[in-house]
Amino acid sequence: MKEPAAPDLYSALDGVSWPVLVTAMVQGEHVISYANAAFSAMCGHPIAELVGRDDDFLDGLTTDRSVKADMQAVLTEGRGIRRTIVTTRKDGTPYRTDVAIDPIRNASGRVTHLISIYRPTDDTGDPAATIGEVDTNLPSIAEHLPGYIYRVIMRTDGTIDTVYRSASLAQMLGTDNSQVMRTFDNLVYPDDHDAVYAALRKSAAGMSVFREEFRLVASNGTLHWLRSRAMPRRTPNGEITWDGIAIESSAEERWESEIANQASRDPLTGLLTRAAWLQALESELTAERSESATCAVICSDISAFSALNERLGQIAGDTILRETAKRLAKLAASIGGVAARLGGDEFAIMIPDCADQESLSLCVGSLSEAFAQPMQIGTECLTVLTCIGATFNQRLENETMADKGIASEVMTQAEIALRWAKQSGRNTPMLYSPEQDDRHRxxxxxxxxxxxxxxxxxxxxxxxxxxxxxxxxxxxxxxxxxxxxxxxxxxxxxxxxxxxxxxxxxxxxxxxxxxxxxxxxxxxxxxxxxxxxxxxxxxxxxxxxxxxxxxxxxxxxxxxxxxxxxxxxxxxxxxxxxxxxxxxxxxxxxxxxxxxxxxxxxxxxxxxxxxxxxxxxxxxxxxxxxxxxxxxxxxxxxxxxxxxxxxxxxxxxxxxxxxxxxxxxxxxxxxxxxxxxxxxxxxxxxxxxxxxxxxxxxxxxxxxxxxxxxxxxxxxxxxxxxxxx
CATH class of the missing domain: 3.20.20.450 (EAL domain)
Structure with missing residues (x-):
């Protein structure tokens, strides 16, 4: 079976002195996909005896009720946990160990692996002191990982500061640590900068998992692709803090991502294609969330675009499409949405965490205002009219749509609302309603x-x-x-x-x-x-x-x-x-x-x-x-x-x-x-x-x-x- 985790990560972990275990999520089971030599020495099981087996044969993680309950938080909330457990070696002798468990997600955000780092201690040791020691030595641990550890804080005035980055980041980028701390924003690839901060603000607004993929530029111009996940926490003074790890993708993943990116991006506007966007929508709608979680979709198209294209010419028509996409992408970034060009002059935004219909109406209003701003097309200043349709989907309803295909059904709803908008008149947004849909059906x-x-x-x-x-x-x-x-x-x-x-x-x-x-x-x-x-x-x-x-x-x-x-x-x-x-x-x-x-x-x-x-x-x-x-x-x-x-x-x-x-x-x-x-x-x-x-x-x-x-x-x-x- 091909290992789903990055080989670069495994080779980097081989040299880590702490015991490390990586388990893969396979059909509801936690199958051990990697164990380093330190873990093998700690538990007494040879590595060959560990890899490929479900981790339930190991004591502690599955036998300790409190740890077992907390494991669910790792899977559903995307946050790591740290616990002290008592487990048993292969020869039957018990021992105490501290363990830090963090999730690893794929490109669509689904948890695919868990990484556990252990710190053995004796029975008389103070667990709190041991965990404190782990915290103290965490930067040195991170130096052996292909990525870096960070702490980001959102102040009460909304400003975002990075107060800590491990030295491994400077080593990866080929610069000194003080330079990284002073000019980090300049090291982020320009196209990814706004998305990173938009994802942080979205995470803060809903106190949800911050997850983002971005690129950093090394001193020699090399691009490093990283994936980051962190759970926010609110401090007593009202600030929001993220403590997380950004792991670099492997060279193979980077190559695949670049190829996939070219295939999933519209060459004219740079937005996601319809197929890629629908796949992202499907992943979002099927992700494990709370029953109250919601997702919204907004569809829009340009009124009488064919006539504009015919009158102004294809070059001007392409300029209109690019400018429309730019405005759409800007709004999507500001609300944590995902934008796409569905085809022709039709565009869409997915809003993963839309609180309610009022919030959706505000987003639609903002999009209408953005589209209403005049465009400079060659020597002409044009106001391009658009039609907008939107739908608000509560994930609790997804079970009833499972047979239909959730993304397809939600997309159909949004396109029906768009059709109503066209019928009611230009620049009049319409919100989907089942009652009206029944009448139209x-x-x-x-x-x-x-x-x-x-x-x-x-x-x-x-x-x-x-x-x-x-x-x-x-x-x-x-x-x-x-x-x-x-x-x-x-x-x-x-x-x-x-x-x-x-x-x-x-x-x-x-x-x-x-x-x-x-x-x-x-x-x-x-x-x-x-x-x-x-x-x-x-x-x-x-x-x-x-x-x-x-x-x-x-x-x-x-x-x-x-x-x-x-x-x-x-x-x-x-x-x-x-x-x-x-x-x-x-x-x-x-x-x-x-x-x-x-x-x-x-x-x-x-x-x-x-x-x-x-x-x-x-x-x-x-x-x-x-x-x-x-x-x-x-x-x-x-x-x-x-x-x-x-x-x-x-x-x-x-x-x-x-x-x-x-x-x-x-x-x-x-x-x-x-x-x-x-x-x-x-x-x-x-x-x-x-x-x-x-x-x-x-x-x-x-x-x-x-x-x-x-x-x-x-x-x-x-x-x-x-x-x-």
């Missing part, structure tokens, strides 16, 4: 089901009559799409229509509605009835499609329909900034014979100029004004103004949402001739509307419609008035 299910529903004719059109207010005669009908999901039940159009818009399904859905409306009108005509014009709702996304007009022409032809028998309804919002494509489509539809109507008029921001330039034949007063109508109210004044506007411009008018006789009378008196609403009829299936046409009914009918019309739908799903678009 349901919408994703609906979107997939909707595609199936369109392809398999699971939808149907309902028709709501428009009537002449004076007589109740049906003069038109509005086609409204309905969908009864096979498992989720009746779905409101105001839920699945937006899904169709965002998923791109609005085009096939709109085509289905047009074809069904054209087909039904032809069926009524073929049955000898005189059907009124039918209004079909069309969205802006449909009008923006270059092939939409051709699609309508094809649908008319395939169903044998006449455009003069139909109206195209669109929302007022399209009037605000109609694109050339929308204007061209509307003019083409009007030329074909369609009537153009503006739905929900009064709720948007249309102006006289747009009405003058737009090919509009009819306005439909937004039902919000009609439903809230009270005589002499503001709503009444708005309705009067819209009626006056339509009359003066020669535009037809319809009032939506009429539910009472008072509303009907007011509208008729003010000059609105046509209305629509539940006072007259709910939306009806085609068969019920056919019955009304065949019997030439006037609305409202006396008595409930469902009693007069065979098979009329009832219940809340039957009276839903939302429409396509």
């Amino acid at each position: 349901n919408e994703a299910v609906l979107a997939r089901s909707l595609e199936h529903a369109i392809a398999n004719d699971e939808l149907e059109l309902h028709y709501q009559p428009l009537v002449e207010l004076a007589s109740g005669r049906i003069v038109s009908a509005e086609a409204l799409v309905r969908w009864k999901h096979p498992t989720l039940g009746m779905q409101r159009p105001d839920r699945f229509i937006p899904l169709a818009e965002t998923s791109g399904l609005i085009v096939p859905l709109g085509r289905w509605v047009l074809e069904q409306a054209f087909r039904q009108h032809r069926l009524w005509t073929s049955a000898g009835l005189a059907p009124p014009p039918v209004a079909v709702n069309v969205s802006g996304n449909q009008l923006m499609e270059p092939g939409f007009v051709a699609l309508v022409e094809e649908a008319l032809k395939s169903q044998g329909a006449n455009a003069a028998n139909f109206e195209i309804e669109l929302t007022e919002g399209l009037l605000v900034e109609p694109s050339p494509q929308i204007m061209a489509s509307l003019h083409a539809l009007r030329t074909m014979g369609f009537t153009i109507a503006i739905d929900d008029f009064g709720s948007g921001h249309a102006t006289f100029r747009y009405l003058r330039d737009f090919p509009v034949d009819k306005l439909k007063i937004d039902q919000i004004f009609v439903r809230k109508l009270v005589l002499e109210s503001t709503d009444a004044l708005i309705i009067r103004a819209i009626i006056s506007l339509a009359r003066s411009m020669g535009i037809g008018l319809v009032a939506e949402g009429i539910e009472t006789d008072m509303q009907r009378s007011f509208l008729q008196q003010e000059g609105c001739a046509v209305g629509q609403g539940y006072l007259f009829s709910m939306p009806l299936v085609a068969e019920d509307f056919t019955w009304m046409l065949a019997h030439n009914v006037s609305l409202p009918m006396r008595g409930p419609v469902e009693q007069a019309v065979p098979g009329s739908p009832t219940g809340p799903d039957a009276v839903t008035g939302a429409q396509l678009g």
Whole structure:
């Protein structure tokens, strides 16, 4: 079995006069991987008899209850212990020894080995005095190790001082000890300086283990790679002290680290790659911590980066990415986080010890502020907008995610929050919530089901009559799409229509509605009835499609329909900034014979100029004004103004949402001739509307419609008035 510990460390320990034992953590057991000659002489077991065996056959460490309990602190908290134990030699004779046990961790922070240094003493010896002697001689012990011992103190004012470094450091760097003490910061490799002090501050903030890998520069320019671990302790005067050991990596480890570093770093920004960062996230989330420990992930990307890259050029685009990465890395260092470039213009930060959601919100706010600062890109000073999504994961929940892959699930949560941020608007950070995720997951299910529903004719059109207010005669009908999901039940159009818009399904859905409306009108005509014009709702996304007009022409032809028998309804919002494509489509539809109507008029921001330039034949007063109508109210004044506007411009008018006789009378008196609403009829299936046409009914009918019309739908799903678009 290949020894996992550094061979350099073993060879250095061979010359140590103190007994030393190194055990490896293998599947929950402590397997002895190294014992020096001094340890063999102390216990009486030959080295060959020790290496490869579990250390439980040695007395003291596993038989002394207090020591056994304290061993857990070495494994979980990363701090060393010192104890006096009584153990037995191979020949059965007992002896007392003092032992100092410290953990050795790998690059991901997991404890892989324990190193134990022994100090034999006789039975009459004073343990406290013995430990004091060990403390006194510890610097000389360290001189034989490939690294150095240190003491670092954080003062109450936040300054950090190193008050002791063993002489072995000066020997390693090829300089004198006084020089090391005076200029240590200058000896730290520049790229590692901020990370070391950020790790110390993070350790102090949470009183957690300080662990860091860094490089020191020798007097001849050689880089020495070191790993350091230390547990902080607070002194009575409020200062925080770290007593620790920095062990140099072996030459082989150094070479592997350099190769791995090149493979795990993004060449453009220097940040971790997605794969390396996810591996670090997995290690962090699966590390043994307290149940209250938490981890947060922040994802961000640059808004409209493709457009910026195209306009400014790739060199400028790369500069934007590097500057964004620099700001991200600076924040990560200040909060003890780990930054990465996930790909393209998407970045991420992992915050291993994030106290709560409030702390996460503060970090997100700091990142937003950093990104909001202008960038000097060539001759331009740009403010680059970003979207940010974040998630807050409590490790207690990890057991429930074990089968999914913890890092993958947490990353998914952060990316979902990022998607919400993009949907809600630029520079609006979003925090993941399971409740919102469930809603969006349901919408994703609906979107997939909707595609199936369109392809398999699971939808149907309902028709709501428009009537002449004076007589109740049906003069038109509005086609409204309905969908009864096979498992989720009746779905409101105001839920699945937006899904169709965002998923791109609005085009096939709109085509289905047009074809069904054209087909039904032809069926009524073929049955000898005189059907009124039918209004079909069309969205802006449909009008923006270059092939939409051709699609309508094809649908008319395939169903044998006449455009003069139909109206195209669109929302007022399209009037605000109609694109050339929308204007061209509307003019083409009007030329074909369609009537153009503006739905929900009064709720948007249309102006006289747009009405003058737009090919509009009819306005439909937004039902919000009609439903809230009270005589002499503001709503009444708005309705009067819209009626006056339509009359003066020669535009037809319809009032939506009429539910009472008072509303009907007011509208008729003010000059609105046509209305629509539940006072007259709910939306009806085609068969019920056919019955009304065949019997030439006037609305409202006396008595409930469902009693007069065979098979009329009832219940809340039957009276839903939302429409396509």
